[in-house]
Amino acid sequence: MKIKTAFLSLLAASVIAGTAFAGILDEPKMMAPFFTDKTMKTMKSDAQMKKVWAKMSKKNQTAMMKECQDAAMSKPHAEFCAKLNALAGHA
Template sequence: MNIKNIFLGAMALSMISGVALAGALDEPANMAPFFTDSSMKTMKSEADFKAAWASMPKDKQDMMMKECQDAAMSKPHAEFCANLVTYAGNR
């Protein structure tokens, strides 16, 4: 019985912490408007990037900007964050 409870507790903890680690930059729904393809390899032009940013709710904009300013969070999204700071950073 104790092993079962320990296992269930560990599994629940890992699920909760996994959700906490995923940020706005890791959600495809947030990132898709900035890319031309479904694989999210090719970013849109400057004008389209700015338009996608302008159409995004302010709370999502704030989350994305915050994550881009965090070196650890932005590392996998370096090119995107560079464009975000350049094109949309001035709001």
């Protein structure tokens, strides 16, 4: 019985934590403007990305930069974050 309780507790914690880890870099509507295709595999040119970045609210810019500075959050988006850091003057 203790194993079952421990397993269910672990499962519940992982579900809650998984939801908490989703951030702005995982939101397709926020990321899509930076890409040329619907699959979001090909990023736009630096000039086009700069235009998209300039049109974003400061709140969204700050959230993206914060996630790009977090190693765990930015790992799946390393190439994007590298370009974003260059755009924002952090690279």
